[in-house]
Amino acid sequence: xxxxxxxxxxxxxxxNDDVSxxxxxxxxPVRPRAVxxxxxxxxxxxxxxxxxxxxxxxTPRGSGTGLSGGATPVxxxxxxxxxxxxxILEIDVANHVAVVEPGVTLAxxxxxxxxxxxxxxxxxxxxxxxxxxxxxxxxxxxxxxKYGVTRxxxxxxEAVLGTGEVITAGGRFVKATSGYDLTQLILGSEGTLAVVTxxxxxxxxxxxxxxxxxxxxxxxxxxxxxxxxLVASGVGPLLVxxxxxxxxxxxxxxxxxxxxIPEDIRAKTLAYLVVVLEDHHEDRxxxxxxxxxxxxxxxxxxxxxxxxxxxxxxxxxxxERAFWxxxxxxxxxxxxxVVPRASIPSYLGxxxxxxxxxxxxxxxxxxxxxxxxxxxxxxxxxxxxxxLIHDILAAAAALGGAVSGEHGIGTRKLAELAGLEDPVKxxxxxxxxxxxxxxxxxNPGTIFAPGDTAPAPAPDxxxxxxx
Amino acid sequence: xxxxxxxxxxxxxxxNDDVSxxxxxxxxPVRPRAVxxxxxxxxxxxxxxxxxxxxxxxTPRGSGTGLSGGATPVxxxxxxxxxxxxxILEIDVANHVAVVEPGVTLAxxxxxxxxxxxxxxxxxxxxxxxxxxxxxxxxxxxxxxKYGVTRxxxxxxEAVLGTGEVITAGGRFVKATSGYDLTQLILGSEGTLAVVTxxxxxxxxxxxxxxxxxxxxxxxxxxxxxxxxLVASGVGPLLVxxxxxxxxxxxxxxxxxxxxIPEDIRAKTLAYLVVVLEDHHEDRxxxxxxxxxxxxxxxxxxxxxxxxxxxxxxxxxxxERAFWxxxxxxxxxxxxxVVPRASIPSYLGxxxxxxxxxxxxxxxxxxxxxxxxxxxxxxxxxxxxxxLIHDILAAAAALGGAVSGEHGIGTRKLAELAGLEDPVKxxxxxxxxxxxxxxxxxNPGTIFAPGDTAPAPAPDxxxxxxx
Numbered sequence: 062x063x064x065x066x067x068x069x070x071x072x073x074x075x076x077n078d079d080v081s082x083x084x085x086x087x088x089x090p091v092r093p094r095a096v097x098x099x100x101x102x103x104x105x106x107x108x109x110x111x112x113x114x115x116x117x118x119x120t121p122r123g124s125g126t127g128l129s130g131g132a133t134p135v136x137x138x139x140x141x142x143x144x145x146x147x148x149i150l151e152i153d154v155a156n157h158v159a160v161v162e163p164g165v166t167l168a169x170x171x172x173x174x175x176x177x178x179x180x181x182x183x184x185x186x187x188x189x190x191x192x193x194x195x196x197x198x199x200x201x202x203x204x205x206x207k208y209g210v211t212r213x214x215x216x217x218x219e220a221v222l223g224t225g226e227v228i229t230a231g232g233r234f235v236k237a238t239s240g241y242d243l244t245q246l247i248l249g250s251e252g253t254l255a256v257v258t259x260x261x262x263x264x265x266x267x268x269x270x271x272x273x274x275x276x277x278x279x280x281x282x283x284x285x286x287x288x289x290x291l292v293a294s295g296v297g298p299l300l301v302x303x304x305x306x307x308x309x310x311x312x313x314x315x316x317x318x319x320x321x322i323p324e325d326i327r328a329k330t331l332a333y334l335v336v337v338l339e340d341h342h343e344d345r346x347x348x349x350x351x352x353x354x355x356x357x358x359x360x361x362x363x364x365x366x367x368x369x370x371x372x373x374x375x376x377x378x379x380x381e382r383a384f385w386x387x388x389x390x391x392x393x394x395x396x397x398x399v400v401p402r403a404s405i406p407s408y409l410g411x412x413x414x415x416x417x418x419x420x421x422x423x424x425x426x427x428x429x430x431x432x433x434x435x436x437x438x439x440x441x442x443x444x445x446x447x448x449l450i451h452d453i454l455a456a457a458a459a460l461g462g463a464v465s466g467e468h469g470i471g472t473r474k475l476a477e478l479a480g481l482e483d484p485v486k487x488x489x490x491x492x493x494x495x496x497x498x499x500x501x502x503x504n505p506g507t508i509f510a511p512g513d514t515a516p517a518p519a520p521d522x523x524x525x526x527x528x
Numbered sequence: 529x530x531x532x533x534x535x536x537x538x539x540x541x542x543x544n545d546d547v548s549x550x551x552x553x554x555x556x557p558v559r560p561r562a563v564x565x566x567x568x569x570x571x572x573x574x575x576x577x578x579x580x581x582x583x584x585x586x587t588p589r590g591s592g593t594g595l596s597g598g599a600t601p602v603x604x605x606x607x608x609x610x611x612x613x614x615x616i617l618e619i620d621v622a623n624h625v626a627v628v629e630p631g632v633t634l635a636x637x638x639x640x641x642x643x644x645x646x647x648x649x650x651x652x653x654x655x656x657x658x659x660x661x662x663x664x665x666x667x668x669x670x671x672x673x674k675y676g677v678t679r680x681x682x683x684x685x686e687a688v689l690g691t692g693e694v695i696t697a698g699g700r701f702v703k704a705t706s707g708y709d710l711t712q713l714i715l716g717s718e719g720t721l722a723v724v725t726x727x728x729x730x731x732x733x734x735x736x737x738x739x740x741x742x743x744x745x746x747x748x749x750x751x752x753x754x755x756x757x758l759v760a761s762g763v764g765p766l767l768v769x770x771x772x773x774x775x776x777x778x779x780x781x782x783x784x785x786x787x788x789i790p791e792d793i794r795a796k797t798l799a800y801l802v803v804v805l806e807d808h809h810e811d812r813x814x815x816x817x818x819x820x821x822x823x824x825x826x827x828x829x830x831x832x833x834x835x836x837x838x839x840x841x842x843x844x845x846x847x848e849r850a851f852w853x854x855x856x857x858x859x860x861x862x863x864x865x866v867v868p869r870a871s872i873p874s875y876l877g878x879x880x881x882x883x884x885x886x887x888x889x890x891x892x893x894x895x896x897x898x899x900x901x902x903x904x905x906x907x908x909x910x911x912x913x914x915x916l917i918h919d920i921l922a923a924a925a926a927l928g929g930a931v932s933g934e935h936g937i938g939t940r941k942l943a944e945l946a947g948l949e950d951p952v953k954x955x956x957x958x959x960x961x962x963x964x965x966x967x968x969x970x971n972p973g974t975i976f977a978p979g980d981t982a983p984a985p986a987p988d989x990x991x992x993x994x995x
Contacts, residue, residue: 155756155870178760199705210703212712213680226952233868234899236677237930238666238716239937240945240975241957245679245712249705266762289622293645295733295808341762345812401700403622432701463704470706478707485693489963490708496959508707 064107069098069145080122080140084384085130085473087394093120093134100145102219102227102258108141109256109502110225118505121252123163123191127198128384128395129471131251131507138505141256143193149173150259156233157264158216163193163257170262180267182208185467186381196257199249201467203300203337203380206292206430208265210467212248219259220247223498233261246493251469252504253514254497268339271299272350273373276362277322277330281305284332285406287360288429291336294356296349300337301430302380303405308387308426308437309333315386316379320372326364334362334429337377383426387437393446394438398457399466402432411456412436419449433466455481470508479510531574536565536612547589547607551851552597552940554861560587560601567612569686569694569725575608576723576969577692585972588719590630590658594665595851595862596938598718598974605972608723610660616640617726623700624731625683630660630724637729647734649675652934653848663724666716668934670767670804670847673759673897675732677934679715686726687714690965700728713960718936719971720981721964735806738766739817740840743829744789744797748772751799752873754827755896758803761823763816767804768897769847770872775854775893775904776800782853783846787839793831801829801896804844850893854904860913861905865924866933869899878923879903886916900933922948937975946977 071077072095081090094117099105112119118138125132134140147164154177161170168188170181183195185202194200196218201210208214217231220243230243247255278284284303291301304312313320322330336353340346354365368376379386387395400408409425412434416423421440427433436453440446454464454474458481464470470478479487487509494501494514501514538544539562548557561584566572579586585605592599601607614631621644628637635655637648650662652669661667663685668677675681684698687710697710714722745751751770758768771779780787789797803820807813821832835843846853854862867875876892879901883890888907894900903920907913921931921941925948931937937945946954954976961968961981968981 153868153870154760156868157756157759158868199703199709201703201705205703209680212703212709213676222952222956228950228953228956230953232928232930234866234929234933236666236668236672236679236898236900236933237866238668238718238934239930239932240949240953241717241721241960242666242679242712242715243953243956245709245715246960248709248712250708251705254708266760268762289624292624293621293733295735342812345809399701399704401620401623401625403620431703433703461699462701463699463706465706466701466703467705482707483695485689486695486697486707486710489689489695489710492963493708493713493960496956496963 064111065097065099065104069100071096079125080142081134083125083127083130083132085128085471086388086392087473088130088133091134091136093138093140096140096142098142098145102221105141105256105258106221106225106227109221109223112139112502113223113225113500116500116502119502120504121193121197121256123194124166124189126187126190127194127471128468129465130473131198131469131471131504133472135506135511143191146258152177153233158233159262159264161192161260161262163191163260165192166190167192167195174264178267179264181214181262182265183211183214192260193257196248196260197252198467198469201433203302203428205428206301207297207299212245214263215244215248215260216263217261218244218247218257220255220257222255223500223503231261235263251471251507253494253508254503256503268341270343270346271337271339271373272346273368273376274336274350274353274357275320275366275368275376276334276357277326277364278332278334278362279329281332281409282406283361284334285429287334287357288402290356290360291353292430294352296338296353298336298430299339300335302335302426303429304333304335304380304426305424306331307424308383311386311390312379312383315389316375316382318375318379329363335376335380337373380426383435392437392439393441394450396436396438396450396453397433397465397468398454398462399433400457400460400462402429404460405429405432405434408434408456408460412453415449415452415456419445421446421449432462451477472506475510478508531578532564532566532571536567538563546592547609548601550592550594550597550599552595552938553855553859554940555597555600558601558603560605560607563607563609565609565612569688572608572723572725573688573692573694576688576690579606579969580690580692580967583967583969586969587971588660588664588723590661591633591656593654593657594661594938595935596932597940598665598936598938598971600939602973602978610658613725619644620700625700626729626731628659628727628729630658630727632659633657634659634662641731645734646731648681648729649732650678650681659727660724663715663727664719665934665936668900670769670895672895673768674764674766679712681730682711682715682727683730684728685711685714685724687722687724689722690967690970698728702730718938718974720961720975721970723970735808737810737813738804738806738840739813740835740843741803741817741820741824742787742833742835742843743801743824744793744831745799745801745829746796748799748876749873750828751801752896754801754824755869757823757827758820759897761819763805763820765803765897766806767802769802769893770896771800771802771847771893772891773798774891775850778853778857779846779850782856783842783849785842785846796830802843802847804840847893850902859904859906860908861917863903863905863917863920864900864933864935865921865929865931866900867924867927867929869896871927872896872899872901875901875923875927879920882916882919882923886912888913888916899929918944939973942977945975
């Protein structure tokens with residue numbers, strides 16, 4: 062295209078196969094008509110305007126590490142790649158703010174912040190992920206129990222609407238009540254409302270000291286029951302994860318880690334709780350570590366391991382690679398449900414029953430501190446698997462949870478959202494979509510099925526369904 | 529009306545004058561046609577449906593403590609009062625969540641949480657305010673530097689759209705990516721998108737120990753310059769406030785407090801920094817207090833006072849009453865701008881120049897830790913004052929700030945929002961408003977001028993204005 066220059070457009074056979082999919086296990090690749098790599102916001106806006114005029118679907122793409130197919134192109138559509146927009150525009154130390162372009166990866170940002178003693182505390186587990194993708198999916202990760210998720214750290218955005226208009230929302234401040242919060246609305250909208258071209262990120266002082274505790278438990282119920290007293294104790298853990306027996310085996314084997322847990326403990330263990338603490342003061346960290354160790358022992362932990370720095374980091378890194386371990390082990394699909402954290406034991410009991418009935422193996426680990434459960438589903442039959450996943454997500458919804466905690470709906474969970482969500486809310490979301498993107502060119506097929514985003518007439522006077 | 533029963537409707541002369549205004553200094557009271565007090569969500573929905581059918585404006589009302597006129601009725605309209613919906617429906621200790629009806633006050637909730645060792649950490653300064661009003665304005669307050677604002681503590685809502693449909697959004701979890709985040713969109717929308725009938729609030733362990741530090745400085749620049757190193761030190765202050773000389777005089781005089789600061793220090797002082805720390809451990813608090821005291825002394829504090837528990841609480845309480853002190857002193861209006869926190873010195877310099885040029889006295893205090901500045905304007909001439917306030921807010925916008933940090937736009941800052949905000953965004957907000965409230969019956973005249981919410985046609989292909 063003339064907008065970005067011929068060197069920055071691939072068409073037809075020149076399109077790299079990589080852009081036809083993301084990392085979703087069950088996705089069907091789709092080759093786009095072209096890939097366009099804009100270098101500036103103005104170029105993005107011009108591309109969107111041109112696409113709107115011709116009603117050509119646009120699929121924004123960062124690093125392509127998504128797990129729900131949200132970056133899967135549409136047949137005949139164009140991939141809007143941010144690989145050229147990867148500048149860290151500013152690190153504003155006085156305001157504890159970074160301003161980034163969407164193509165910047167988490168690893169690049171973390172490296173740039175290190176010398177300033179600052180941290181962007183969202184670690185969704187894949188450091189090659191782009192900030193643009195993180196903003197689109199409201200990425201979470203293990204540290205959400207302390208710091209919250211992407212939503213809590215994006216103070217403002219520059220974004221291009223589906224009309225090609227450019228807006229800025231929010232700013233270098235944590236609060237404002239000056240009209241509707243467009244930043245928060247665009248956050249997590251998976252590229253369907255606007256294309257984010259800059260993000261203002263909130264930074265935190267980087268604590269110097271961390272400690273990792275590993276507690277094997279005989280039952281998952283005990284693991285989950287340990288969480289409320291742990292959180293209530295006020296130590297403010299950085300990370301509270303559960304890892305079931307099979308996942309721990311897969312994770313440590315894939316990473317080549319030996320945790321040195323004696324056979325007699327391992328024989329009695331059904332699940333592990335991993336707690337990481339951090340502090341600016343080493344003595345406080347030691348005191349808190351001892352206090353958490355005492356608490357977990359009281360709460361039934363079979364043993365208590367305080368992992369030295371390197372071993373702790375290794376375990377967390379291995380846990381971050383859990384998706385890849387599951388993929389290598391042949392998992393057929395993954396689930397990322399969220400439930401109230403106190404409901405995790407009952408939820409996992411239900412999941413176990415559903416898995417047994419479907420003849421499937423379901424293993425899991427997750428952010429037990431915030432109720433986000435990651436399951437790996439081993440069941441090769443797509444129909445049986447599809448029904449099982451539906452039932453697993455329906456069980457989460459029935460407990461007052463949600464279909465996706467952090468991966469997003471993408472193109473892979475359309476049926477579950479459409480089937481489990483209140484139709485009144487879906488209609489409202491379609492009208493919001495139309496307010497941003499009247500021609501429906503932004504990431505069509507994500508969140509809503511293709512062709513399902515035409516605005517429904519606003520109903521009047523009808524009682525909404527309670528979920 | 530038949531919907532709520534005759535005992536819960538006041539009409540005509542029976543309407544109490546109190547509902548004709550909120551606490552905005554410059555508002556013009558408007559008597560509504562009627563006040564309706566629903567007792568349940570179903571009754572709220574039925575009232576909204578009836579109002580939508582007859583296109584009667586509805587003004588939701590909590591405690592009426594707002595400062596921007598957002599609860600001012602519309603001539604011929606109906607006030608939807610939540611004084612009967614004031615149940616704390618649940619305190620869910622395991623999930624650290626409370627579920628409340630909109631009429632519950634902050635004081636009532638705090639009292640109920642105390643025995644559980646939990647706290648809802650948003651303290652906007654007026655404990656008689658209702659949670660429904662807090663949700664509508666995204667209320668902030670002094671503790672935002674540590675805990676964030678209302679937006680960060682509302683996990684979900686039940687709400688009635690302008691169609692009368694009831695939705696629930698979010699839940700008892702801190703993260704989800706399952707369609708657009710309607711909770712966050714409704715938060716801070718000042719009752720113009722939906723009427724919130726229940727809110728799910730996030731709670732925190734209540735730290736047992738607090739310490740208050742008072743540091744007089746010779747210049748406001750030094751006060752502001754002290755904030756970034758204070759935040760970067762990692763002590764995580766609960767509260768970082770600046771109070772200028774005149775405001776401190778007004779606040780302490782109104783509260784009858786003598787801080788015991790010697791005359792020679794007072795003579796040199798132009799502004800005060802107040803820092804409150806909290807901790808679960810008394811020894812850590814003492815250590816942090818000493819470290820902050822050392823830091824502030826290094827940074828130029830003329831003296832350093834660590835106030836004993838009761839005196840500290842008294843000062844904070846007096847500071848929370850700053851609005852009332854200003855009102856008693858005859859302030860003609862107030863401003864609640866937000867700027868990046870590092871820009872506070874330059875911003876206050878600009879404000880000083882504007883005030884002098886307009887022959888006005890402008891005093892201030894504010895949440896220097898998060899960039900939110902509260903100014904009291906003493907200038908009786910409404911035209912001169914109006915231009916001055918416009919210029920003060922325009923200066924905030926020019927620094928990348930916003931017109932309101934926490935009070936909201938209401939009915940009092942319509943001109944500033946319309947004049948200073950990007951028209952592209954205002955059009956987008958109007959379309960969002962229409963998606964929720966197609967007949968424009970929810971709090972008309974707030975955020976947008978009356979009659980200004982008809983949906984603008986979605987423009988295509990026009991370059992948006994950059995702010």
